[in-house]
Ligand SMILES: NC(=O)C1=CN([C@@H]2O[C@H](COP(=O)(O)OP(=O)(O)OC[C@H]3O[C@@H](n4cnc5c(N)ncnc54)[C@H](OP(=O)(O)O)[C@@H]3O)[C@@H](O)[C@H]2O)C=CC1
């Protein structure tokens with residue numbers, strides 16, 4: 520499989536989305552976010568995942584401008600938070616996100632969580648923003664199959680991406696197969712299990728391939744065809760997490776990693792959100 524740091528996937532509307540991005544949840548706005556995003560862009564990342572809730576869109580925007588890389592070569596994702604949902608509120612929330620980013624469009628705008636009774640109206644606002652050319656692609660996050668089926672029963676534009684928790688302990692096989700059938704790109708959050716990488720099989724594979732545990736896990740995501748957005752604010756790890764393109768996991772090792780699944784979540788369950 521010939522993946523490179525520039526590899527992209529094609530979304531339903533033909534837009535190319537980088538396979539690897541930097542996540543910035545819990546990166547502090549200001550210097551921490553700015554330094555991390557700049558380090559990532561210098562290391563070759565071309566995609567950044569932020570959200571209104573992360574309160575660091577300003578730092579992301581500043582780093583993108585400081586990088587000197589043309590805006591159109593960088594894929595910026597942001598998301599509408601739960602208490603901003605609803606049609607009018609979402610349009611306003613998006614304006615606020617663009618103001619903080621100091622950008623005139625976002626590449627991808629996501630409904631952050633499926634807030635019951637609100638997510639369809641919220642998604643209708645995303646369709647409106649898409650029609651207006653303010654976002655290049657739209658999608659959802661933390662949607663289970665039943666949420667997607669419900670949404671697709673009435674939306675005009677199919678979600679192009681579903682960003683969900685996924686890693687070797689939560690392989691999301693059914694959701695992944697459903698999204699693949701529908702042409703919805705799966706994107707994995709918490710791909711590194713928040714740094715809990717001491718699983719014996721992953722360590723064995725790290726020794727076998729001469730790579731780190733993080734690199735084994737991230738390579739597994741990429742070889743599955745899942746877009747992934749590991750977070751780090753440490754320059755060395757930002758580089759490590761992008762050094763994935765000089766080896767390939769053998770099919771049997773991909774299957775062994777799949778076999779680690781325990782349906783274990785480190786984050787919230789989309790069917791029981793209370794924040
Ligand atoms: N849509 C959603 O609801 C959600 C989206 N996300 C997105 O996904 C991104 C990634 O998920 P996240 O929850 O941050 O978890 P990750 O699985 O990316 O893990 C991040 C943690 O792992 C550490 N780490 C990073 N690289 C390495 C490495 N090479 N070796 C060891 N430890 C490492 C980081 O520490 P350090 O920074 O010190 O390196 C940090 O503590 C988020 O930043 C966010 O953008 C996350 C949660 C929910």
Ligand SMILES: O=C(O)C(=O)[C@@H](O)[C@H](O)C(=O)CO
Nearest residue numbers: 544570572631785786787794
């Ligand atoms: O980081 C995000 O994007 C999230 O939505 C989560 O971290 C979420 O806030 C959560 O898991 C709360 O427990």
